Every structure is written in C-alpha cells, then in structure tokens.
Amino acid sequence: MIPDDKIDIETQIKEKILKLEQEIISLKDLTQPISPDCAIGRVSRMDAINNKSINEAALRLKQTQLKALEYASNHIGDANFGKCVKCGQEIPLGRIMLMPESKKCVTCASH
Numbered sequence: 001m002i003p004d005d006k007i008d009i010e011t012q013i014k015e016k017i018l019k020l021e022q023e024i025i026s027l028k029d030l031t032q033p034i035s036p037d038c039a040i041g042r043v044s045r046m047d048a049i050n051n052k053s054i055n056e057a058a059l060r061l062k063q064t065q066l067k068a069l070e071y072a073s074n075h076i077g078d079a080n081f082g083k084c085v086k087c088g089q090e091i092p093l094g095r096i097m098l099m100p101e102s103k104k105c106v107t108c109a110s111h
Contacts, residue, residue: 001082007092009082013100014088020066027059068101084108 034048086108
C-alpha cells in the first residue's frame with residue numbers, strides 16, 4: 001500500500017470516528033431510562049420500551065464499530081495494515097476505504 005493511500009484511509013477513519021461519536025451521543029440520549037411516573041398510556045409505554053431496546057442495540061453496534069476504527073487508526077502504520085488476517089493477501093483499497101476497520105478480505109469475511 002502506498003503512503004498516499006494510507007493518508008486517504010487515515011482521513012476516512014477520522015471522519016467516520018467523528019460521525020460515530022456524534023451518533024453515540026444521540027443514541028445515549030435515546031436510551032435513557034423511561035420513568036414510571038411518565039404520563040403516557042400503556043401501549044405508548046410499551047412502544048417506548050421497545051424503541052429503547054432497539055436504540056440500545058444500535059448503540060452497542062456503534063460502540064463496537066468505534067473501537068474497531070480506533071484500533072485501525074492506531075495501527076495504520078503497521079506493516080500488516082491492509083492485509084487479511086486470515087489469508088495474508090492485500091485487502092482491496094476500495095474495501096478499506098468503505099470499511100477501514102476491515103481485517104479480512106471479502107473472500108475470507110464471507111466464510
């Protein structure tokens with residue numbers, strides 16, 4: 001991988017990290033406990049609890065993705081960055097640009 005590609009990837013990672021951090025803040029607000037004294041009906045309360053569960057799952061997913069991006073950002077200078085951890089082949093640049101946290105090539109990731 002050429003140095004210019006790594007600079008582009010690093011920029012992409014930083015942009016994704018900033019976006020994820022904003023989304024995480026928003027999701028944390030949506031996953032606050034629902035107070036029992038809230039004057040909403042039973043069906044609305046059940047709907048609010050269901051939405052809270054969905055938002056909690058989305059929050060966990062975003063936090064996992066953020067950790068993976070931070071790891072990629074910290075290891076972009078490594079000699080093995082951009083190589084599949086399973087087969088050792090170069091991961092295509094397009095895949096890394098779309099998913100900089102990818103550790104596997106498309107073939108290995110699909111198995």
